[in-house]
Amino acid sequence: MQAVIMAGGKGSRLAALTKDEIPKPMAPFLGKPLLEWQLEQLKRYGIRRVTLVVGHLKEKIISHFGDGSTLGLELDYVEETAPLGTAGAFPLLLPKIESEHFLLLFGDIRFDIDLARMERFFLEKRAECLLFAHPNAHPYDSDLIVTDGENRVTGFDSKHNVRTGWQDNLVNAGIYILSRDMLRRVPEVKKTDFEKEILAPMAAAGEAIYAYRSPEYVKDVGTVDRIRAAEEEWRSGFPAKRNLEFPQRAVFLDRDGVINRYNGFVRTPEELELLPCAAEGLRQLNSSAYLAIVVSNQPVVARGETSEAELETIFNKMKTLLGREGAFVDDVFYCPHHPDSGFPGEVKELKIDCDCRKPKTGMLRRAAERYHLDLSACYLVGDTTGDIQCGKNAGVRTVLVKTGEAGRDGKYAVTPDLVADDLAAAATKILEEQ
Ligand SMILES: [Mg+2]
Numbered sequence: 307m308q309a310v311i312m313a314g315g316k317g318s319r320l321a322a323l324t325k326d327e328i329p330k331p332m333a334p335f336l337g338k339p340l341l342e343w344q345l346e347q348l349k350r351y352g353i354r355r356v357t358l359v360v361g362h363l364k365e366k367i368i369s370h371f372g373d374g375s376t377l378g379l380e381l382d383y384v385e386e387t388a389p390l391g392t393a394g395a396f397p398l399l400l401p402k403i404e405s406e407h408f409l410l411l412f413g414d415i416r417f418d419i420d421l422a423r424m425e426r427f428f429l430e431k432r433a434e435c436l437l438f439a440h441p442n443a444h445p446y447d448s449d450l451i452v453t454d455g456e457n458r459v460t461g462f463d464s465k466h467n468v469r470t471g472w473q474d475n476l477v478n479a480g481i482y483i484l485s486r487d488m489l490r491r492v493p494e495v496k497k498t499d500f501e502k503e504i505l506a507p508m509a510a511a512g513e514a515i516y517a518y519r520s521p522e523y524v525k526d527v528g529t530v531d532r533i534r535a536a537e538e539e540w541r542s543g544f545p546a547k548r549n550l551e552f553p554q555r556a557v558f559l560d561r562d563g564v565i566n567r568y569n570g571f572v573r574t575p576e577e578l579e580l581l582p583c584a585a586e587g588l589r590q591l592n593s594s595a596y597l598a599i600v601v602s603n604q605p606v607v608a609r610g611e612t613s614e615a616e617l618e619t620i621f622n623k624m625k626t627l628l629g630r631e632g633a634f635v636d637d638v639f640y641c642p643h644h645p646d647s648g649f650p651g652e653v654k655e656l657k658i659d660c661d662c663r664k665p666k667t668g669m670l671r672r673a674a675e676r677y678h679l680d681l682s683a684c685y686l687v688g689d690t691t692g693d694i695q696c697g698k699n700a701g702v703r704t705v706l707v708k709t710g711e712a713g714r715d716g717k718y719a720v721t722p723d724l725v726a727d728d729l730a731a732a733a734t735k736i737l738e739e740q
């Protein structure tokens with residue numbers, strides 16, 4: 307796979323660091339230009355040929371990296387004589403790219419991601435375009451991606467839109483894998499916006515554009531404050547540990563009675579109400595080494611009381627409310643099944659004895675596969691003995707919270723490893739154990 311880095315940005319927001327003498331991708335990050343960090347990351351995953359799209363102060367970049375041989379890379383350059391937006395240089399890239407697909411990224415991000423894993427997902431999905439996507443702590447002022455249940459991107463929701471309803475917390479991070487043919491979608495060299503003019507129409511037309519959902523570290527470092535904050539994170543070693551090449555830890559979270567108030571099953575978005583401690587607990591996990599992954603039994607789908615589309619809306623309400631409080635979950639897994647059939651209105655094909663309904667461990671095992679989790683280093687937080695039994699079955703440490711059913715269901719004779727008043731207290735206890 308070849309790579310293209312858009313390194314033409316002027317970076318006026320970085321003027322204090324660059325003094326307009328160096329271009330934005332050359333801004334120093336822990337003593338080395340941002341672009342050099344990026345190139346090293348590409349090399350680590352076997353990428354050798356990289357084309358840099360340069361513009362503003364391009365001679366500084368070209369004289370620093372030359373043909374790339376000092377880094378063990380083959381570099382070449384596409385020079386913009388006028389700003390071409392994010393895709394206007396595509397026709398100039400066409401003769402440079404010989405691989406069937408290539409990585410495209412922007413010069414003002416710092417990242418540490420398993421590119422081989424992302425490429426496998428691109429190939430599995432037979433995608434035209436794959437975009438790296440993740441939740442963040444401020445979805446309300448971020449551009450969001452809209453996807454269907456199969457991670458296909460169906461739309462883009464600009465932060466300038468007046469939002470109604472409930473949104474998934476999924477942000478485009480600015481790292482793509484594109485088929486080479488995508489370059490032909492820009493017929494002539496002229497200012498072109500990649501998202502608005504190329505991706506949005508593709509999404510609307512149902513084309514093969516997918517989101518790669520990942521908790522790995524990607525940050526836009528286009529301002530001085532962001533560079534400083536990212537440097538701090540880098541010194542702590544946190545970003546490198548989040549790379550999915552390495553085993554990860556997660557806290558699995560039951561939903562009803564842990565994140566939202568338990569008043570029986572939630573069948574409509576109106577019925578979902580966050581518990582007061584939920585956002586605080588999640589914020590603690592979000593800034594720790596643990597991923598926060600919801601695993602939830604939702605037999606309301608099998609019973610025909612809620613459709614999967616309505617269930618997605620209910621989860622989106624949860625994500626929107628958490629996002630307003632600076633908290634997020636890394637992913638959601640749910641079991642829509644139920645074993646006992648014979649009820650009016652039920653969905654026959656979901657009335658099965660599945661492998662995912664807790665206390666079975668299917669959801670945890672699937673999450674472990676997707677996020678390279680070491681289950682022996684994970685926790686499960688739940689409010690029923692079924693949750694705790696599930697945690698035991700999967701070999702994770704268990705925390706019973708006193709919200710929701712507070713273990714009073716009494717279905718399984720199990721003892722949790724820890725007991726906590728609520729999700730915030732549970733997160734504190736988990737982090738104290740480390
Ligand atoms: Mg529950």
Ligand SMILES: [Zn+2]
Pocket residue numbers: 640641642643660661662663
């Ligand atoms: Zn199931």
